[in-house]
Amino acid sequence: MFTNTGYADEAMPLVRAFIDVFDSYEHVVAPSGSCTGSVREQHLMLARRTGDSGLVREVEAMTPRVHELSEYLVDVLGVTDVGSYFPHRVTYHPTCHSLRMLRVGDKPLQLLRAVGGITLVDLPEREECCGFGGTFAMKNADVSVAMGSDKARHIRETDAEVVVASDNSCLTHIGGILHRQRAGVRTFHLAEVLASTQEDPAWSSHE
Incomplete structure (x- = not known):
């Protein structure tokens, strides 16, 4: 910060x-x-x-x-399948820092594609920023909400049950907008999906 x-x-x-x-x-x-x-x-x-x-x-x-x-x-570990199970329709939002600064590419998608039971759908205009940007969201609230609303619209277009990302800040921003819209789409961190199993589904923790 x-x-x-x-x-x-x-x-x-x-x-x-x-x-x-x-x-x-x-x-x-x-x-x-x-x-x-x-x-x-x-x-x-x-x-x-x-x-x-x-x-x-x-x-x-x-x-x-x-x-x-x-x-x-x-x-580092050379692992894409961690044995997770998440039987839901999911779309993935690549966050700006992971996409542009770290250039992680499709590594999160490689991990998601290996998840058992998942239905992974492409997010339209997925490389567009969600509008959070740390203090940007507070200093430029109207622009931030407009950008977030565009992202939420694209998420709704996928009919996904869940949107996944790798930054809780982005998930908080997107999730807040989806909640206000009563979109019925849940937000999960990538780690939560990868930690989910048939015996201990991450879904239950979001009830």
């Missing part, structure tokens, strides 16, 4: 804290394209701004180990 709104000095304690907490781990996995993108694309910029060469080296060593969930499963 600090970085995206121009508060670089205020962001620095978080960069240092991230190194302190996660430096001992071989891999760091985040269920968020936005957070992963911030660490991989912005932490080094912030570290260089301080002139602290030691911090720069630490960030350079850390950032390649930070992965978005679908990247970690597909690229």
